[in-house]
Amino acid sequence: MSNIVARISGLTVGFGDKRAVDGVDLQIRAGEIVALVGESGSGKTVLGSCLLGIPPAHAQIGGTIDIDGVDMLHGPEKARHHVRRHRLGAVFQDPLTSLDPTMKAGAQVCERGASDERGVAVMAECGVPEPEARFHYWPHQLSGGLRQRVSIAGAIATDPEEAPALIVADEPTTALDVSVQATVVALFARLREQHGCSVLLITHDLGVAAQIADRIVVMSAGRIREQGPARKVLRSPEHPYTRQLLASRLDIAGPFGAAETSFATANPVLRLRNITKDFPVPHHRRESRRVLHGVSLDLAEGESVALVGESGSGKSTLLRIAAGLEPATGGTIGSEADARPQLIFQDARASLTPWMPVGAQIAERLALAGVARSDRPGRVAELLEQVGLDPAVARSRPRQMSGGQCQRAAIARALASSPRVLLCDEPVSALDATLATQVVELLDNLRRTTGVALLLVTHDLAVAKRIAGRIAVMTEGRIVEEGEVRRVFEAPEHAYTKSLLAASPSLAAVS
Amino acid sequence: MTGFARQFGIRLASMAGVLPVLTFVVEEIQRQLPSDPARVLAGRTASPQALAAARERLGLDEPLITHYVGYLGRLLSGDLGTSVSTRRPVADDIATYLPATLELVLVAALLALVGGLLLGVVGARDGLTGGLVRVVSVAGASAASFLLAIVLLLVFYRDLGWFPAGGRGDTADGPTGMTLLDSLLHGDPGGFLDAVRHVVLPAVVLALGPAVAIGRVLRASLREVMAADFVRSARAKGAGWWLTVWRHGLRNAAGPALSMAGLQVSIMFGGSVVVESLFSWPGLGRYLSTAIAASDLAAITGVVLVLGVAYVLLNFLVDTLQLLIDPRLRESE
Known part of the structure; x- marks a missing residue:
């Protein structure tokens, strides 16, 4: 029994009459990597905080967590x-x-309390290049990937022990690009190998769990629904909730979506030619940094194009230029006079006005589009139904709605001016797997039924595969590969596309 | 440190740029005021010739730039003109009264900072003490300073007799003119204690409002910082609440509190007018109120100039502290 690092028994965490965690028993063995998988609100993060002995304030807590004989x-x-x-x-x-x-x-x-030498050594171990120099950097001088490595270095630099017995990692890769994600996951695996650390990996993504975990624990509504060896949970799930999670996950090994139904029309609604964009360099008044190097892209009526790349590749800048929110430094933007491009953002709740009922926000756009006052309530209801929301939602304010509902409402608002182009910036990356799938399907449906063209920026190839007819891969301000989605996935030409495909977490890796 | 040196230089240069503007504005206001300094100088019944002579002596008939350059020249040689009410050079008057005000404001600023820090940190804590501190803060903020002064005088002077009703006590003839420092420098513990007894009540009255204001801002930003991820990381590394506040919380929360402290201390210089009158404190505030009553323009502009310079210096100090606290400011625009 001595090889059990942490023992959670009968843990309950309540806020008022709501239970975030409801009777959880879990043991983590030495050197074991356990993935705790669940959607937002499942209680997985609360469980992680309790394990660290810093439960959320104002919570009523029952049960015990035993680490080294101490009740945490x-x-x-x-x-x-x-x-x-x-x-x-x-x-x-x-x-x-x-x-x-x-x-x-x-x-x-x-x-x-680790010494400076040990600090530098741990940073080197965590894959921070030039650790002696970076040791003296401020956080804002480091990239996101490097900061996460420094965070991990801080987590393992215990003193005087060699490494901690247990690392609790709460969504450690969610905010990172896929290739950085893969190296961070590999780092956890190496730490386990070299120091025998156990890892509790809290994640919403079964794909990340599949990459590394020995055991997967599936949680929803504060309870453990299923647990077992990773392969067994992924291959032959027993609980319906696990099955639903697996079925709804957008995976790069999943089926193609829109390719077959691509509108074969040559009528472009948006034409970007040789777009360049320079941003000024801070402190150097006359210098500028080029973020787009002559990018050309066409979008035909009823077509859906995914712009794929990592952060800093210039894909969002290109989208903002296409929307007219940002002037291009060079090149031409041609669009039909009635294209009325509309933007949909990643953080839907932040893109809605917090104090205004959703219906009023949609009606405001209708007024701008010249819809008569008496027709507006009916049209609002129609738009809400079109995005799969109950028309009664019109009276709700954004904070009363879930993330998925907010994104639907934002889409309804974008549709109010009858656009022929929807420009979507990471529209589902803030949503849970099931909701993400639903929103992707909604967008695809709208394209099929209304013929609106979609230009979609994403870092997630799985989303691109499900929704796009054509894919453009961007890196360092250039489109390095462009083609039919099937061709790009089955026979990628550019080395960068290949590396993106290789780094994407997939359930197919579990055989 | 190059980023720091650069940003420090920019702030130093902007301070150097503000001072000529300040002196110009003060000088212009003095010229444009309807109250005629020449008439004040020459007297109400002066003949037109005497008036013209006074005007010429004051340089009021010169063109704007010449007049300003002359004014600036006199300023740099320490000549602020002559007060018509005390019949002494304004520079000498200010040298007499400024140390008293400076002493009062410094002690009050220290009290306000310490008080604000305590109110902010304790108030940021959840639970009973935090709530109690918040209630006291609101009560403190709503007390008018003259009312507070009267209550303090009634209790600590009339009833308990712990502190004197006003004045500064015997001023030691020292290098700084600040009794607290001079008595220490002279090795005179009795004098020091007497100076402390005199400064306590006015400093407390002057410091209360600012302490509450600083405390409120600090509490709000500290609560925000203590909910941040890096605080959670620090706590996960085994640091307790107080250690986390000390190591991560205060430095990150200090920015807004420091801005508020700068603002409050500069207001204190102005607010000392009321407190100095209430406690018969022989400082600039009292000098200013007599000067205003007597339309003593040279004295008024002299004091305004001193307060303006103090304000600019204070802002420079706050900006520099912000730079030291937040490394990100050393790089952004």
């Missing part, structure tokens, strides 16, 4: 600090906010 929930404060300091490591989702901006990278790595 009700034990003496001092003993819990001691366990956290010497036995645990924690990595959180957003590398932009998980480092203190006013403290140098090295100081944060060595916060638990």
Whole structure:
């Protein structure tokens, strides 16, 4: 029994009469990588915080969590600090906010009393290039991927032990590009191999779990629905919820979506020719940095094109130029006079006005489009039905709605001016798998039924595969490969496309 | 540190740019005021010739630039004109009264900063003490300073007799003119204690509002910072609440509180007018109110100039502290 690192028994966490965690038993063995999978609101993050002994404030907590004989929930404060300091490591989702901006990278790595030499060594181990120099960098001088590595270095630099017994990693790869994601996942695997650390990997993505986990624990509504060896849970799931999660996941090994139904029309609604864009360099008034190097792209009526690339590739800038939100430095943008391109953003809740009922926000656009006042309520109801929402939602404000509902409402608002082009910037990357699939299907449906053209920016090839007829792969401000979705997936030509495909997490990897 | 040196230089240069503008504006206001300084100088019943002579002596008939350059020249040689009410050079008057105000404001600023820090940090904590501090803050913020002064005088002077009703006590003839410092420099503990007894009540009255304001801003930003991911990371590394506040919270939360502190301390210089009158504190505030009553223009502009310079210096100090606290400011525009 001594090889059990953490033992959770009968854990319940309640907020008022709502239960976030409802009677969970879980044991983590030494050297084991356990993936805790669930959608937002399933209680997985609350469970992770409890494991670290820092449960959310104002929660009623029952049950016990035993690490090294210390009760992490009700034990003496001092003993819990001691366990956290010497036995645990924690990595959180957003590398932009998980480092203190006013403290140098090295100081944060060595916060638990490790020497500078050990700090540099751990940073090197976590794949930070030139660790001696980076040790003295401020967080804002590091890229997102490097910050996450520094975070992980801080999580494992315990003192005097060699490494923590257990690392709790809450969505450690969600905010990262796929290729960076793959290296971070590989880093966890290496830490386990070299130091025998256990890892509790909290994630919403079964694909990430499939890449690394020995055991998968599926959670929903505060309860464990299913757990078992990774292969078994992925290959022959028993609980209906697991099956639903697996079925709804957009996977690059999944079926093609729109290719067959692509409108074979040569009538372009949007024509981008040799677009260049320069941004000024801070502090150097006369210098500028080129982020788009002569990009050309056509979008035909009723077509859907996915613009795929990593952060910093210039794909969102191109979308903003196409929408007319940003002037291009050079090149021409041709669009039909009645194209009325509309934008749909990643964070739907932030793109809706918080104090206005959704119906009023849609009606506002209708007024601009010249719809008579008396016709507006009927049209609002129609639009909401078109995106699969109950017309009664018109009276709700964004905070009363779920993330999926918000994105649907945002789409309805975009449709109000009867656009012929929808420009979507990562429309589903903030949504849970099931909701993401639904929204992707909604967009595809709208394209089929109304003939609206879609230009969709995404870092996720699986989304592109499901919705796009054509794919353009962008890196460093250039389109390096463009073609029919089937051709790009089956016979990628450019090395960058191949590396993107190889790095994408997939359930197909589990055989 | 190159980023720091660069941003520091920019702020230094902008301060150097503001000072000529400040002096120009003060000088122009002085010229444009309907109250005629020549008439004040020459007297109400002066003949036109005497008036013209006074006008010439004050340089009021010169063109704008010549007049300003002359004014600036006199300013740089320490000549602020002559007060018509005290019949002494304004520079000498200010040298007499400024140390008293400076002493009062410095002590009050120290109290406000310490008080604000305590109110902010304790108030940021969840639970009973935090709530209690918040209630006290609101009560403190709504107390008018003259009312507070009267209550403090009634309790601590009339009833308890712990502190004197006003004045500064015996001023030691020292290098700084600030009794607290001078008595220390002279090795005079009795004098120091007396100076402390005199400064406590006015400094507390002057510091209360600013302390509450600083505390509120600090509490709000500290609560925000303590909910941030990097604080969660630090706590996961085994740091307790107080250590986390000390190591990660305060430095990240200090920015807004520091801006508020700068603003409040500069307001204190102006607010000292009321407090100095209430406690018969022989400082610039009292000098200014007598000067205003006597239309003593040279004295008024002299004091305004000193307050303006203090304001500019204070802002420069706050900007520099912000640079030291937040490394990101050293790089952004």
